[in-house]
Amino acid sequence: MNAVQDGDGDAGSEKERRGIQSIEAGGQLLLALGAQGRPMPLRELARAADMAPGKAHPYLVSFSKLGLVTQEPSTGHYWLGPTAMQLGLVTLRMLNPVREAIPFAERLATQQGHSVALSVWGNQGPTIVFLFDAIYPLHTNIRTGTVMSLAGTATGRLFAAYLPPRLIEESLREDNRRLGPDIAKPIEAEQLQPMLNEVRRHGLSRSVNNPTPGVCSFAAPVFDYSGNIVLGITLMGRSSSFxxxxxxxxxxxxxxxxxxxxxxLGNLTPRTG
Known part of the structure; x- marks a missing residue:
């Protein structure tokens, strides 16, 4: 009796995992439209979804009735419809950059063994909001809530490179006043612009033994769906192992x-220049 019950339970779990194959198959058409990012004729869309045009067409008819796809009257090409757009906007409104980044940052820290900090643009400038410690002692004064120098740190230069100049002008003027004991050698104004150009060229900001001797770091930008920087991810560690x-x-x-x-966060082509 117990064996039969166990078998039924396993069968039920398997049915639940199996799902509905026709929905999964049709979903490939939506994924293909999203991946291509443009209206597509039926044959090209079907080929991108690895499906015969005759099989793809009934799915597209049903998706059109639901508003998930639309067909352009002039060309007959298919594109994402108003329902798909609305679902996407709802998802984007609910996304929290820090919350989304935490598991990725934690994995980065675990894989690399170095410290990882998440930063956002706050009222006073680039501010650390989350920190994963290295697997070894790393002597810096960076803590959650630390406001980083805009010119003198990799994290700061990351935001300086990608934010509108008018937004960072005041913070740059206040930079010297805000420098803490972790800033060993502030960057001079005439040195800054070439460094920001370097950030845009490489898609990363870098610090080597400055501001903290013996510590190196790379700061990577996170862009949202509109192409604006919303977060910085800074990997930092001892110079001897970095x-x-x-x-x-x-x-x-x-x-x-x-x-x-x-x-x-909906950005498929992050800016690096």
Whole structure:
């Protein structure tokens, strides 16, 4: 009796996991439209979804009735419909950049063994809002709530590179006043612009033994669906175990993490220039 009950339970779980294949198949058409990012003719859309046009068409008719796709009268091309757009907007409104970034940042810290900090643009400038410690003692004065120097830190220069200049002008003027004991050598104004250009060129900001001697870091931008920077992810560690090369493992890991979170926030083509 017990064996029969156990078998029935397993069968029920398997049915629940199996789902409805026709919905999954039709969903490939929606995914293909989203991935291509443009209206598509039936044959091209079907090919992108790895489906025969004759099979794809009934799905598109049903999706059109639901408003998930629409067909352009002039060309007959298919595109995402008003219902799909509305669902996307609802999702974007509910997204919280910090909440979305936390699991990615934690994984980055675990994989690399170094510290990872999440920062946002606050009332006084770039502000640390979350910190994952390294697996070894790392001596910095960075804590949750720390306001970072805009010119003198990798985190600060990241925001300076991607925010509108008029927004950061006042913070740059106040930078020297806000410098804490963790800032060893502030960056001079004439040095700043070339460094910001470097950030945009590499899609990363970098600090090597400055402001804190013996500590290197890479800060990666996170962009939202509108292409605006909303978050910084800073990977930092001891110079002795941290590769400062722009194409080194730490740089690649930080850059990839920023791109992953950007994608979660609806940005498929993060700016790097």
């Amino acid at each position: 590769d400062p090369d722009w194409d080194g493992p730490q740089a690649k890991a930080a850059r990839a993490c920023g791109a992953e979170v950007s994608k979660r």
